Amino acid sequence: MVSKRAREVTPFMAMDVLERANELDDVVHLEVGEPDFEPPEAVFETAISSLRDGNTNYTAARGKPELRRAIAAHYDREYGVAVDPGRIVVTPGTSPGLLLALAALVDPGEEVVLTDPHYACYPNFVRTVGGTVRTVPLRPEDGFQPRADAFEAGLSALTRALLLNSPANPTGAVMDGETLADVADLAEATDTTPVVDEVYHGLSYDVDEHTMLEYTDDAFVLNGFSKRFAMTGWRLGWLIVPEAYVDAVNRLAQNLLICAPNFVQDAGVAALETPPDRLVEIRETYRERRDLLVDAVAEWGLDLGYTPQGAYYLLVDVRELPGDALDVADFLLEEAGVAVTPGVDFGEGAADYLRFSYATDIEAIEGAIERIDAALSTYGEIPSEAGN
Ligand SMILES: Cc1ncc(COP(=O)(O)O)c(C=O)c1O
Missing domain, CATH: 3.40.640.10 (Type I PLP-dependent aspartate aminotransferase-like (Major domain))
Structure with a gap:
């Protein structure tokens, strides 16, 4: 029998969303928390030469x-x-x-x-x-x-x-x-x-x-x-x-x-030992993406209520929209083709929220914003059991 400890471990919903999103065609992924940059070149070179030198x-x-x-x-x-x-x-x-x-x-x-x-x-x-x-x-x-x-x-x-x-x-x-x-x-x-x-x-x-x-x-x-x-x-x-x-x-x-x-x-x-200018550039790219999404959230009439200052996430209160946050996440996935993570994954206090990740390129984020703009114009028609 599986231990009590293991039975109490809950699934990671972002991973469930990713699995469902991967079954659909043409989805923009704003649910994943994985950087879309490559590691510095010196990292690859050092790993390869270290491997060849037998550091295994x-x-x-x-x-x-x-x-x-x-x-x-x-x-x-x-x-x-x-x-x-x-x-x-x-x-x-x-x-x-x-x-x-x-x-x-x-x-x-x-x-x-x-x-x-x-x-x-x-x-x-x-x-x-x-x-x-x-x-x-x-x-x-x-x-x-x-x-x-x-x-x-x-x-x-x-x-x-x-x-x-x-x-x-x-x-x-x-x-x-x-x-x-x-x-x-x-x-x-x-x-x-x-x-x-x-x-x-x-x-x-x-x-x-x-x-x-x-x-x-x-x-x-x-x-x-x-x-x-x-x-x-x-x-x-x-x-x-x-x-x-x-x-x-x-x-x-x-x-x-x-x-x-x-x-x-x-x-x-x-x-x-990577020179700091690389990180400065990456940071600037993330900042631009954050600003784009923060502005879009305001245009959707949703109140972010704070300015996210780091990592690559926004936690957006969706109480203004019909249905609960799980319904809205389903709607965005099925109707707009945009995957986001339901906030309940992150605690009861986030149950009315959705997490948007901007660890994806700016074109994809612009595409996601356009799709959500279009889908939200019909949001009043979301049945509260959407996508279940
Ligand atoms: C807050 C936080 N801590 C830890 C991790 C996992 O980090 P690592 O890949 O170094 O195990 C993550 C991954 O998303 C995270 O968001």
Whole structure:
């Protein structure tokens, strides 16, 4: 019999939408969260030559020293923060890093506080380590910025960790330095630990990015190469660990993961050494796409209520339209040929919303906007059970 833990793991709806959308002809995909850029050329060259040099064996579980030093140099360059490479654990993607962090922190029955909305997979990570999810609501009028006082109200004696994500999926909100500092203070005062997923760092528009490490060393900070370097399938990430947990996380990594792929770690060094102008260009492209969609949403008469400042997502309130958000998502897929993700994937607080991803080229986004314009002119005719 399938374990209770596995039975409680919910499907990732964006993947279900993708599967359905792939069965239809001529669909514009605004549901996927995967960058449409290629990794830097030096990443390919380094991976290939590293492979040819025979770097295909296991490495130390915590990762190759060159990569851990390159990650430390990245924090110094980007944020002026000194990170001891001894606190860095390289992982096969950000996701396994989160598993290690929660496995090191949470005992069965203890709680992890998440924001609502949150990245769809977070509750399933918490359940997998036997933890319990508590949520604190985010509000569009705060720009979906978490507030330390809301977190404080969400804590109990059983709370071990506060799981945050900035820039955020699905809202695109970027936490400001003051909020990060407040959360760090709250965690210290309540003997809880922030776990901060910074995988979208590098993809912020018109705002400064801050890492939690500027405010505390007593936090787990997750990051990886999937988004900033468009290296999703390469499976490479890292975890910065508070000193007191280094040994435990290393033992967990040795047992559960063995290591990240050897030659991919070399490619990671090349990625981190990419000249910054490439990212500046990519960021500008994402910003243009965001602006295009933000304007389109206003023209559809929907109130976005905030400006998404990072990642590549917009969370759009569709209460103005007939039917619930699932009906509207079905309508957009079947009538307009545009796939988006129903917000309920990201928590109850997002049930009236749809997530639009702009990780696709500008022509496709323009096409999607035209299709939605045309379809919405008939939206009053949506039967509330559309597409079921
Ligand atoms: C917030 C967030 N964290 C983590 C991940 C997964 O990252 P990785 O590919 O590095 O495992 C995603 C992927 O979409 C994400 O949106």
